[in-house]
Amino acid sequence: xxxxxxxxxxxxxxxxxxxxxxxxxxxxxxxxxxxxxxxxxxxxxxxxxxxxxxxxxxxxxxxxxxxxxxxxxxxxxxxxxxxxxxxxxxxxxxxxxxxxxxxxxxxxxxxxxxxxxxxxxxxxxxxxxxxxxxxxxxxxxxxxxxxxxxxxxxxxxxxxxxxxxxxxxxxxxxxxxxx
Numbered sequence: 001x002x003x004x005x006x007x008x009x010x011x012x013x014x015x016x017x018x019x020x021x022x023x024x025x026x027x028x029x030x031x032x033x034x035x036x037x038x039x040x041x042x043x044x045x046x047x048x049x050x051x052x053x054x055x056x057x058x059x060x061x062x063x064x065x066x067x068x069x070x071x072x073x074x075x076x077x078x079x080x081x082x083x084x085x086x087x088x089x090x091x092x093x094x095x096x097x098x099x100x101x102x103x104x105x106x107x108x109x110x111x112x113x114x115x116x117x118x119x120x121x122x123x124x125x126x127x128x129x130x131x132x133x134x135x136x137x138x139x140x141x142x143x144x145x146x147x148x149x150x151x152x153x154x155x156x157x158x159x160x161x162x163x164x165x166x167x168x169x170x171x172x173x174x175x176x177x178x179x
Contacts, residue, residue: 021046021123024069028096030151034144038137045129051116058114064103066124073120075099078113088159090117101148104130 021043025031031039048071051057058064060080068075070093077089077099091097102108104127134141 018043041133047124049122051120055116058110060113064110065127067100069098069123071121074117076115076117
């Protein structure tokens with residue numbers, strides 16, 4: 001069984017993990033409008049984890065309680081349907097990609113599986129850490145929820161469009177015929 005390796009060194013190569021986490025979070029669209037004090041808390045409470053190539057990070061249908069930001073490597077997102085795995089998306093480390101953000105808001109069973117396509121380094125934030133920060137800054141909670149939901153809807157829309165582009169042209173109907 002491949003379990004994540006928690007990287008506990010506070011400093012690597014002379015650079016503190018908190019500073020590295022803060023730098024990553026500042027670039028992420030999800031936290032773009034978040035005040036620096038709050039970002040520092042998220043960075044402090046975040047964990048850096050490593051997964052070996054072929055390791056499952058998230059299992060569809062199982063409890064998910066962390067959001068993951070890809071620092072290094074490639075992660076594929078799969079939908080398990082009727083005994084088969086369908087690859088929905090491949091996330092790279094070059095695009096500040098993340099997944100699992102809805103788990104910050106509510107206890108949720110994952111609606112996808114995530115696998116490490118290569119050796120992967122991730123920065124994770126747990127729902128517990130997110131809730132602790134939001135308890136300290138309750139006026140930011142609504143904005144954070146709105147941002148997470150808005151970005152998730154945009155990702156669903158993008159994924160749907162990519163799936164539509166792969167669909168057989170004979171499967172679609174002219175939209176005028178339904179008006």
